Amino acid sequence: MQSAINNFYNNQNIFVTGGTGFLGKVLVEKLLRSTDVASIYVLTRSKKGENAQTRFDEIFNTPLFARVKIERPDFKTRVVFLDGDHTKINLNLPLKCREELLSKINVVFHVAATVNFDENIKTAFNINVKGTENVLSFCKECRHLKSFVYVSTAYCNWQRNHEGEIDEIVYDCPLHYKKVEAMLEDMSWEEAHSKTADIIDSWPNTYTFTKALSEVLVKDNSEDLPVGIFRPGAGRYRNVLIK
Incomplete structure (x- = not known):
C-alpha cells in the first residue's frame, strides 16, 4: 500500500535545480527509486565544456545510483536534462522549451546555490538570492503547480541561538534584500x-546571509503559490511551511 506522499508524486512532472549537488543528487535518486513520477526535469549549467547530459x-x-539501477532499471527514461542557468532571466531556457515546462510542471525543488562560505558577496547574492527570484518567477507562470520547495539551510538564523529556540518561521533581516x-x-x-x-553584520559568512535573504524573498513574493521552505542541517532538519 502506497503512502500519501507516494500517491502525491504519481504521474507528476518535477523540476529540479541544483541536481548535480549533494542534496540534489540524493533527491533525484530518491524520486526515481521510490515514486512513480512521470518525469524529472533537471536544470543544469554547462561546466568545463560538459553539458547537462554529460554531467x-x-x-x-x-554508487548512489546503484540501487535504483537494480530496482528501477528504466529510471533514465524519466529524466530530462535541461541546459540552463537559474541565475539568468527565464532560466536561460529556449522559449519553446520554457513554454513546454510551464504547461507540464507540477512540483519545483529549488536546490541550486553556492555553498562556498567565502564567496564574494556579489556572487553569492546573484546565485542565492537573484537566482531564487528567477525560479520563483518561473513558478508563478507554471499553470499546474502543486508545490514549490525552496531548500535553505538550518544555519541561516544561527545567530539567534543565544535567544533560544529557532522557530519554524521566516525571520526578517536587518537589511532588506532589495x-x-x-x-x-x-x-x-x-x-x-x-x-x-x-553588510552581513552578525552572520558568519556570505552563504548563510544570502540564504536568510532568500527566505525573506520567498515569503514576500510567494503570493498564492503553494510554498514550503526546507532547512537541512547536520543531524537536524527543519521544515518551514509557509502556505
Whole structure:
C-alpha cells in the first residue's frame, strides 16, 4: 500500500535545480527509486565544456545510483536534462522549451546555490538570492503547480541561538534584500569584498546571509503559490511551511 506522499508524486512532472549537488543528487535518486513520477526535469549549467547530459551520465555511474539501477532499471527514461542557468532571466531556457515546462510542471525543488562560505558577496547574492527570484518567477507562470520547495539551510538564523529556540518561521533581516541588491549594484567586486563584514553584520559568512535573504524573498513574493521552505542541517532538519 502506497503512502500519501507516494500517491502525491504519481504521474507528476518535477523540476529540479541544483541536481548535480549533494542534496540534489540524493533527491533525484530518491524520486526515481521510490515514486512513480512521470518525469524529472533537471536544470543544469554547462561546466568545463560538459553539458547537462554529460554531467549526469557521470553521476549515474556513481554508487548512489546503484540501487535504483537494480530496482528501477528504466529510471533514465524519466529524466530530462535541461541546459540552463537559474541565475539568468527565464532560466536561460529556449522559449519553446520554457513554454513546454510551464504547461507540464507540477512540483519545483529549488536546490541550486553556492555553498562556498567565502564567496564574494556579489556572487553569492546573484546565485542565492537573484537566482531564487528567477525560479520563483518561473513558478508563478507554471499553470499546474502543486508545490514549490525552496531548500535553505538550518544555519541561516544561527545567530539567534543565544535567544533560544529557532522557530519554524521566516525571520526578517536587518537589511532588506532589495536594499542589499541596490548597495551591491553600485560596488565593484573589490569594494563589495572589503565591505562584506559590515553588510552581513552578525552572520558568519556570505552563504548563510544570502540564504536568510532568500527566505525573506520567498515569503514576500510567494503570493498564492503553494510554498514550503526546507532547512537541512547536520543531524537536524527543519521544515518551514509557509502556505
